[in-house]
Every structure is written in C-alpha cells, then in structure tokens.
Amino acid sequence: MPSEFELIARYFTHAPSRADVRLGVGDDAAVLGVPPGQELVVTTDTLVAGVHFPERTPPEAVGHKVLAVNLSDLAAMGADPAWVTLAITLPSADEHWLADFSRGFAALARLHGVDLVGGDTTRGPLSITVQAMGLVPAGQALRRSGAGPGDLLYVSGTLGDAGLALAALNGEVLLGGADAEDCLRRLDRPTPRMALGRALRGLASAAIDVSDGLLADLGHMLQASGAGALIELERLPLSAPVRRRVREARDWTLPLASGDDYELLFSVPASRRDALTEVLRGLDVEVTCIGRIEAAGLRLVEAGGRDVAPARLGYDHFAGGPR
C-alpha cells in the first residue's frame, strides 16, 4: 500500500511550467508571484461522487471535470488561469483510479497553462476540491452585476446537452448512438470557455457561467444587476437531440433548467454589438443572442412574441421570477 507521500510524488507532483511558481508542491505551502498591475482571482468548487457526478464516471473524466468547473468560474470572471490546488479524499489508494484521474486533470491543466501547486490527500468517501487562481488586469474582472436595460443577452455553446445525458443515464429518456455519445461528452468533459471570458473584458456589462441551469444563473445575474430580462425561446442554442426532446415533450425545461452546461451567459451594451462580433472572430466558440436585459421581471416569449407563462412550460418553481 503506497503512503500518502508516495501517492503525492507519483500523481500530483509535476515540474512547474510557469516561471511565477517560485515554490510548488513539496513545501508547507506554495509561493506564487503576482505580476504588478494584475489582480488575483480565486475560486473553489467541490465534486462529491454520486452527487456532482454519477459513480460510473470514468476517473479520467472526473479529473477533467473537477478542473473544468473551476476554470469555468475563472472564465466567467474574465481571468487568465494560472495556478490550482487539489484537495482529494479517497476511499482507498486505488492506483489505477489515481493514474487515470491525474491524467485527465493534467491534460486540461496543460491545455490552459495552469500549474498544480499544492493540495491535500486524505482518506474517506470520494470527494475532490479544487481551488483555481487566475490573473486579471486590475479593475477588469467581469462581474454578475452591471447588466442594464437594453443590453443584449448572449450565451455560448449549446444548452441542455449534459442534462439530456443525465436523463438518459437515469433511464428517463432514450438516447442512442452518436447523440448519446455527444451528450455524455458534454456531461463528463465540459469545456471551460477561457478564451471567450478573456475576450469579454471591457466589453461585457455582466457575466456568469451557467452551471445550475440558464434560468437559475440568469436569476443570479439579474439579482446582482437589479434588472430583469426577456428571453426569446426560439433563439436558444440547442443541439439536435435537445431540440428534438424539447419538441417531443413540448417542454423547455431541459435547456432552461438542467445543470452542468458550463457555458458563459453575458450581457453586452447594444452599442457594443459590432465590437463583440469583432472579438468573437477567431474564437472557436459559437455565441448566440437569446434576448435582452429589461428593467425588471423575467419574460419568456415564443416565436411571434407570444408570452409564455412559466407554469405552462412545466417549471412552476420559476413562477416567482428570478431568485
């Protein structure tokens, strides 16, 4: 049975790739150099097995996902990711599991130039916490507050794919072949929208990452901004299987209220629309205008401008408006 120190040395100690890591794994704490003129942006998120990911999730995907969900928060702040710490609680020292987990984690870290600089390794029910640290030019971090009436509302990627995969895993819907694979990839291996977040600095009036479902996270943005919004349902960016599901079920719950999308939702003043088009050129992510910010309330409209009562769509729990 390998000791805690052997596990750390084997799976969590990599030569730092960044010059700003003065001291990484191996001492009592890491020492990191924050460049003058930059601010440190810090976030943390925990994944608990069976709660935040199905027990069946391949360990390599768990390693990817626990980092991806934290990077997604940095993206929503417009930060450049720099360093992460990893606190992992394991039921046993399963080396196959650890090798796969650390491979998934390290691959995404490398992709975004992030160094693992420390952490903690303990025994207990499987739970993984990452703290991610990023840098942003002073005063330029994106916030949830700042959306104003007339601003256009955008979302990246597509909505509801991870929710559809989860519904399929739970036996609630039938999903086959390539659709099942595509949706499962979205659930297991979310793509943090780092380049988009960075491009939105100085452009977006507000931003948030969509982790708990579009309406829930929009609600957070609206509350922080003291504003309302109008969503045009037909504009929601949907993959083919989600679109089919919405049509068959006559229910928008999947793209509006299922979690784990990890897309960016953001508002841009209408006067900056062309500037947005300009910065999006060259980014490999689709961005869709889904509505606009209003003074108050939340309106969902179908094609032709018909207002849709949330209750009719099967989400009474949103009837009270954004929370």
Ligand code: ADP
């Ligand atoms: P301490 O007793 O001072 O907390 P630890 O034995 O917990 O030290 O950790 C030793 C070193 O290994 C520290 O630098 C710590 O940050 C690092 N470390 C421990 N677990 C992990 C992990 N899962 N990932 C990355 N670094 C880790």
Ligand code: MG
């Ligand atoms: Mg420790």
